[in-house]
Amino acid sequence: MADEKVIKFPVEATHIMMFGRSIGDYAADGADPADVVAPPTFPQSVAQFDPDYFLRPKLGEPWFGSGRNPSGIEGKPSSSGRLHAEQHFEFERPVRPGDVLYVTTKDGKTWEKESKRAGKLVFSERITEYRDGNGDLVCTARGVGVTTERPVDQG
Amino acid sequence: MAVKASEISVGDTFDEVLVEDLKRTQLVMYSGASGDYNPLHSDDIYSREVAGYPGVFAHGMLTMGMTGRVVTDLFGHENVKKYGVRFTNQVWPGDDLKSQAVVEDVREEGGEILVDIKLTTTNQNGDVVVMGNATGRVDP
Incomplete structure (x- = not known):
């Protein structure tokens, strides 16, 4: 049951600084870690701590980015085409360096829609809870992904 | 403030x-920090030739x-x-x-x-x- 997986997410000042720089938020640059608070979208970087995260290349395993050939994996079709439709975060308290979060994700609702620009769209929701070592809720994230029938028309 | x-x-x-x-470099920075290394965002060849987009986004x-x-x-x-x-x-x-x-x-x-x-x-x-x-x- 993938849904039962708990990911341990140690929150570190340097990670927050690097994440901040990538979004143009320099609050953590040169700051004392005691004064640092993570940006509201930082919890998403729990991906770094998911041992099975499929969007990270792993040594010795095939990867679907380009190498000798454009697909990276001969004969394998492109990634699912799953795009991000919505993302929501709700905080019970701020996330700070030194926090160790225990993260679980479960499926939410799914629904379908027809679109002119990308064909049939299949939406699905994922709910992620971030709890501290006492089991107290720190943050809840709700993501909505959409799988498109074809790449989104740029016209 | x-x-x-x-x-x-x-x-x-x-x-x-x-x-x-x-800049594309900022997409790479975000990939590295967030851990989302989906090649659609960092690999222009993959994005164009395999996924069918005009390039990375x-x-x-x-x-x-x-x-x-x-x-x-x-x-x-x-x-x-x-x-x-x-x-x-x-x-x-x-x-x-x-x-x-x-x-x-x-x-x-x-x-x-x-x-x-x-x-x-x-x-x-x-x-x-x-x-x-x-x-x-x-x-x-």
């Missing part, structure tokens, strides 16, 4: 330039992260209670993005003063790329 309740009213707007001429979460600066600049990082967005258009290298927050409500709840804002991030063509809402705690 975070805003105070006494300094804002419903309908007030706050504008911020998020990025000018978005920004992670939705990068645009949400940049838009979140409006939220943290307004409230302070430690005061953000809620932040959510819908992604309405893709963001491409070379794009200029700006965001506007509109104050929708100033209210009291559980002994705190909360401010609700609506967020709209647009590109250089005026296309909306992200629409969102946020709630932050403010001092009187």
Whole structure:
């Protein structure tokens, strides 16, 4: 049951600084870690701590980015085409360096829609809870992904 | 400095330039920091030849992260209670993005003063790329 997986997410000042720089938020640059608070979208970087995260290349395993050939994996079709439709975060308290979060994700609702620009769209929701070592809720994230029938028309 | 309740009213707007001429390198920075290494965002060959896009495009979460600066600049990082967005258009290298927050409500709840804002991030063509809402705690 993938849904039962708990990911341990140690929150570190340097990670927050690097994440901040990538979004143009320099609050953590040169700051004392005691004064640092993570940006509201930082919890998403729990991906770094998911041992099975499929969007990270792993040594010795095939990867679907380009190498000798454009697909990276001969004969394998492109990634699912799953795009991000919505993302929501709700905080019970701020996330700070030194926090160790225990993260679980479960499926939410799914629904379908027809679109002119990308064909049939299949939406699905994922709910992620971030709890501290006492089991107290720190943050809840709700993501909505959409799988498109074809790449989104740029016209 | 975070805003105070006494300094804002419903309908007030706050504008911020998020990025000018978005660089592919910033997409790589976001991939590295967030851990989302989807080649659609860092591998132009893959994005064009395999996935069928004109090239790499920004992670939705990068645009949400940049838009979140409006939220943290307004409230302070430690005061953000809620932040959510819908992604309405893709963001491409070379794009200029700006965001506007509109104050929708100033209210009291559980002994705190909360401010609700609506967020709209647009590109250089005026296309909306992200629409969102946020709630932050403010001092009187």
